[in-house]
Structure formats: structure tokens, C-alpha cells
Amino acid sequence: VRKRRFGVWRYRELLPISDNVEPVTMCEGGTPLIKLNRAVDGHVYVKFEGANPTGSFKDRGMTVGVTIAKHIGVKGVVVASTGNTAASAAAYAARAGLACVVVLPRGGVAKGKLAQSLLHGARIVEVDGVFDDALEEVFTEVVINGKKDLYPLNSYNPWRLEGQKTIAFEIVDELSEVPDAIVVPVGNAGNISAIWKGFKELYNYGLISKLPRMIGVQAEGAAPLVATWNRKSETLLEIEKPYTIASAIRIGKPVNWLKALNAVKESNGTFIAVSDNEILNSVKDLAQYEGIGVEPASAASLAGYRKAIDLGILNRDDSVVLIATGHALKDPDTISKIF
Numbered sequence: 001v002r003k004r005r006f007g008v009w010r011y012r013e014l015l016p017i018s019d020n021v022e023p024v025t026m027c028e029g030g031t032p033l034i035k036l037n038r039a040v041d042g043h044v045y046v047k048f049e050g051a052n053p054t055g056s057f058k059d060r061g062m063t064v065g066v067t068i069a070k071h072i073g074v075k076g077v078v079v080a081s082t083g084n085t086a087a088s089a090a091a092y093a094a095r096a097g098l099a100c101v102v103v104l105p106r107g108g109v110a111k112g113k114l115a116q117s118l119l120h121g122a123r124i125v126e127v128d129g130v131f132d133d134a135l136e137e138v139f140t141e142v143v144i145n146g147k148k149d150l151y152p153l154n155s156y157n158p159w160r161l162e163g164q165k166t167i168a169f170e171i172v173d174e175l176s177e178v179p180d181a182i183v184v185p186v187g188n189a190g191n192i193s194a195i196w197k198g199f200k201e202l203y204n205y206g207l208i209s210k211l212p213r214m215i216g217v218q219a220e221g222a223a224p225l226v227a228t229w230n231r232k233s234e235t236l237l238e239i240e241k242p243y244t245i246a247s248a249i250r251i252g253k254p255v256n257w258l259k260a261l262n263a264v265k266e267s268n269g270t271f272i273a274v275s276d277n278e279i280l281n282s283v284k285d286l287a288q289y290e291g292i293g294v295e296p297a298s299a300a301s302l303a304g305y306r307k308a309i310d311l312g313i314l315n316r317d318d319s320v321v322l323i324a325t326g327h328a329l330k331d332p333d334t335i336s337k338i339f
């Protein structure tokens with residue numbers, strides 16, 4: 001008897017993992033696609049990734065990444081994180097019986113996420129600086145100093161992106177068509193790259209006959225890809241001291257920048273910057289007009305959609321999916337500050 005599969009592993013045939021590998025899973029994925037009724041006019045849906053086991057889309061990548069880590073027999077995993085990757089790695093490592101080290105920017109991680117890393121038993125290392133410094137620390141320790149028993153699971157690890165590409169598969173399954181555009185909050189730029197990979201695979205297999213435009217949204221104070229895109233630079237225009245209230249995407253040197261630029265270019269999309277105020281207004285509108293509670297970074301997608309309409313990048317009759325990347329409970333402090 002074949003076990004009924006749910007979420008990410010429903011698409012196992014489209015994941016490059018052989019049948020003898022046993023997944024480390026908590027039924028992640030299969031998240032709601034919710035049509036907006038009041039916050040905006042038009043055919044706009046929210047893919048509510050807050051409904052994943054640890055409350056963010058990171059679980060889609062982590063189920064695959066930790067499955068591989070366990071399969072190859074490492075002792076533990078390590079990630080740098082603004083919080084959600086850490087929470088997810090901690091939970092999946094616990095489930096797999098692996099150690100987990102999370103390297104975090106001191107003072108830069110929302111309370112709910114920090115609590116999750118503690119809860120699931122990760123070892124927490126704090127670094128002075130921002131996410132980019134934490135990632136540098138992981139590079140130095142694991143790649144240069146050769147800590148071979150710690151498997152790195154940041155989104156330059158291709159297995160992460162394999163899991164996250166299932167967002168595209170679910171959108172097509174649910175809508176039975178390809179939306180005109182996907183709007184994605186961008187930090188380290190893994191997710192937008194992964195979702196684009198998912199759509200392109202469906203297209204290359206002949207399962208869909210058009211591709212969506214990929215719209216990447218960054219916060220004004222942490223918008224290296226917007227700058228790189230607008231100035232048509234061939235190298236990343238890094239931000240040394242990124243700042244936004246949306247701590248999840250407070251990133252100045254996104255590791256997947258080139259993949260993300262290519263995704264946006266190939267899909268005839270664009271990058272858009274939104275202000276912290278626009279982000280907070282979108283948090284509020286999703287919550288109070290639609291009942292959808294998201295953390296600030298997630299609301300960058302609605303803020304970006306509104307800006308894209310204003311700028312004439314998108315039309316009101318375009319069908320659009322906004323990726324709401326993480327749950328409101330992740331960041332209670334920011335919410336208490338606005339209301």
C-alpha cells in the first residue's frame with residue numbers, strides 16, 4: 001500500500017531524491033491559498049506560509065535539507081538566520097535526532113523565532129552585526145575551518161530550494177492555471193529563485209503553457225537587489241548596514257542574488273522597494289480586512305503589490321499570488337508597537 005502523501009512530499013517525483021530515502025517530515029506545505037476580498041480589488045490571493053509547522057515557508061526547504069543531512073550521516077546542521085530558518089532547522093533537526101547550531105545577529109531576531117530555536121534545543125551562537133555577518137561566520141567555520149560534521153543549511157544549499165519550489169506546484173494545482181504574477185518578499189533571495197525554478201520545471205515538462213512574472217519586494221533600508229536591478233549593475237550593490245522593521249529581511253548581501261536577478265529578468269518581472277510604513281499598513285490591512293495574521297516581512301508582498309499597481313507594473317485585472325512568508329506570532333513585539 002502506498003502511503004498518502006501531503007504537502008511537499010506529494011511532489012516527490014519532482015524532487016531529485018531516490019525512493020529509498022526516508023523523509024524527515026511534519027506534513028509541511030499544503031498551505032492555504034486565500035482570495036483577498038476586502039484589502040484589494042481584483043484577483044489577488046495570499047499563499048499563507050504561516051500555516052507551516054514552524055510558521056514559515058522555511059519548513060518546505062528544511063524537510064528536504066534535513067532529510068539529506070540525515071541520509072548522508074552528519075552529526076548536525078548549522079544555519080545563519082534572521083530567525084525563521086533557525087526555528088525551522090532547530091525543529092527538523094530535533095525530529096531527525098541531529099544537533100543544530102544557529103548563528104544569529106545579536107538583537108536582530110524576533111522573540112517568537114528565538115523562543116522556537118530554544119524550544120527545539122538548538123545551540124545558539126550570537127554574532128555582533130547583521131545577518132550577513134552571521135552568514136560569514138558560518139562560511140568561515142564550516143567551509144574554511146572545515147567543521148565537516150556540521151552540514152550547512154542556508155539557502156545556498158540547493159536542497160533547500162528543491163523543497164521551496166513546491167510553492168509553485170501548489171499554486172498551479174490549486175488555481176488550475178498560472179497566475180500573471182507572483183509577488184515575493186526578498187531577503188537572502190532563495191525563495192524567489194526556488195519558486196521560479198518550480199514554475200520553469202512545470203513549463204519544461206509541458207505541464208503549463210505560460211510562466212508568471214516574478215516580482216521581488218525588499219524593504220527600502222535593505223534593498224540591495226532593487227538597487228542592483230535599477231542601476232543594471234552586473235555585480236551586487238551591497239548594503240553594509242541594512243535596516244528595516246521587518247527583521248526577517250534585514251539583509252544587505254543576499255547570497256542568491258544572481259539567481260534572483262535571473263529569475264526576475266527571465267520572467268519579465270521586477271524588483272520593488274517598499275517603506276516600513278507601507279509594510280506595517282499592509283500587516284494591518286491583511287489582519288483587519290482579511291483575518292490573515294502575518295509577520296512584517298510577509299506583508300512586504302501586499303505593499304509591493306499595491307506599489308506595482310500604482311506604478312503601472314501590474315494591472316488590476318491581473319491574477320496575482322502574494323507569498324505571505326511567516327506567521328504573525330513570530331514577531332509579537334513589532335505588532336505590540338504598532339497597535
Ligand code: F0G
Pocket residue numbers: 056058080081082083084085086155185186187188189190191192248249295297298325326
Ligand atoms: N519572509 C520571511 C518571513 C523570512 O523569514 C525570509 C527569510 C524571507 C521572507 C526572505 O526569503 O531569504 O529566501 O529571500 N528569512 C531568512 C531566515 C533569511 O534566516 O529566516 P529569502
